[in-house]
Amino acid sequence: MVAGLGQPPFRASQLSRHYFGRYTDRAEEMSDLPRAAREPLAQALLPRLLTAERELSCDGGTTRKTLWRTFDGALVESVLMRYPDRVTMCVSSQAGCGMACPFCATGQAGLTRNLTTAEIVDQIVQGGAGEVDNIVFGGPGRVSNVVFMGMGEPLANYNAVLAAVRRLTDPVPEGMGISQRSVTVSTVGLVPAIARLAAERLSVTLAVSLHAPDDELRDTLVPVNRRWKVAEVLASAWNYAAATGRRVSIEYALIRDINDHAWRADLLGSLLSGRLAHVNLIPLNPTPGSKWTASRPAAQREFVRRLEAHGVPVTVRDTRGREIDGACGQLAASARPPVPAGR
Numbered sequence: 001m002v003a004g005l006g007q008p009p010f011r012a013s014q015l016s017r018h019y020f021g022r023y024t025d026r027a028e029e030m031s032d033l034p035r036a037a038r039e040p041l042a043q044a045l046l047p048r049l050l051t052a053e054r055e056l057s058c059d060g061g062t063t064r065k066t067l068w069r070t071f072d073g074a075l076v077e078s079v080l081m082r083y084p085d086r087v088t089m090c091v092s093s094q095a096g097c098g099m100a101c102p103f104c105a106t107g108q109a110g111l112t113r114n115l116t117t118a119e120i121v122d123q124i125v126q127g128g129a130g131e132v133d134n135i136v137f138g139g140p141g142r143v144s145n146v147v148f149m150g151m152g153e154p155l156a157n158y159n160a161v162l163a164a165v166r167r168l169t170d171p172v173p174e175g176m177g178i179s180q181r182s183v184t185v186s187t188v189g190l191v192p193a194i195a196r197l198a199a200e201r202l203s204v205t206l207a208v209s210l211h212a213p214d215d216e217l218r219d220t221l222v223p224v225n226r227r228w229k230v231a232e233v234l235a236s237a238w239n240y241a242a243a244t245g246r247r248v249s250i251e252y253a254l255i256r257d258i259n260d261h262a263w264r265a266d267l268l269g270s271l272l273s274g275r276l277a278h279v280n281l282i283p284l285n286p287t288p289g290s291k292w293t294a295s296r297p298a299a300q301r302e303f304v305r306r307l308e309a310h311g312v313p314v315t316v317r318d319t320r321g322r323e324i325d326g327a328c329g330q331l332a333a334s335a336r337p338p339v340p341a342g343r
């Protein structure tokens, strides 16, 4: 394409270095390109895919949610989280989601459409652009980790997500040079797609949103469980761990009196004991219209204790971005600003 625009082909690599390596698509910043060529090249090859509609920050500016509008008016959100040792971008893989989990705001809204590879990657490039030279916690703020935990079911948009993983992890100029180990793909448990991902022999982390150890409850919390049961989902996770050597992350949103019983902790512990897995407990975040709430502290502590008694490593997720509706399960991408806490 570059040659077709009357430029020497090596300019493709120069453009890629600007976009993937320096997080910029702005012609005026491409000083290694001849002045007259900058604008036509950038316009033809790096068109604006996402427009930032709104940005909200909290946690002292270390958490930032961006609402993006696509060329056809679809709305998606991404969340940037800065920590002392890393900068994590949580990206959307679809506008909306078709999985219909009743405790998740995205699932309640339904699926608008799949995002393209470029729309996924651009959330990190544009969303991370301000961070490259931003010195926080004594270190530069380049995006180091990417989690596919925003809107959508990544494995229901397999080809675009896989291509995005390659763009993120291939070295500059082919990609952004992020370590495969620092990329996490989270799924409700689409078993055939997990098998396919295992066969790619990547070193990305797989997260499985389990939320219940028994089919009776999981059928209601994660409706796709009616198609692929807990045993099949976990078997595919262990196959993924064996194929990649990567520890699988089991996501479990703790919902008061729904899935936080001691016997469920024991059942989960027995299913995971001895496996290459750890449990990431997520205190349920509030979503509009949901009657459910987070577990009582005592129930959460007991849940952790019982998993640990089975020898299963457990962490409780430090949930960022709640007051900007930017936490797990809260991304709904409405053009309305969230109602402040204490409504």
Ligand code: SAH
Binding pocket: 099, 101, 103, 104, 105, 148, 149, 150, 151, 152, 153, 154, 186, 187, 188, 207, 208, 209, 251, 253, 282, 283, 284, 285, 286, 287, 328, 329, 330
């Ligand atoms: N569809 C994929 C990617 C989304 S990841 C998946 O389900 O894994 C978002 C994570 O937040 C999932 O583990 C999801 O189950 C969890 N989640 C959804 N709603 C939540 C809520 N209200 N509180 C806490 N976690 C929630």
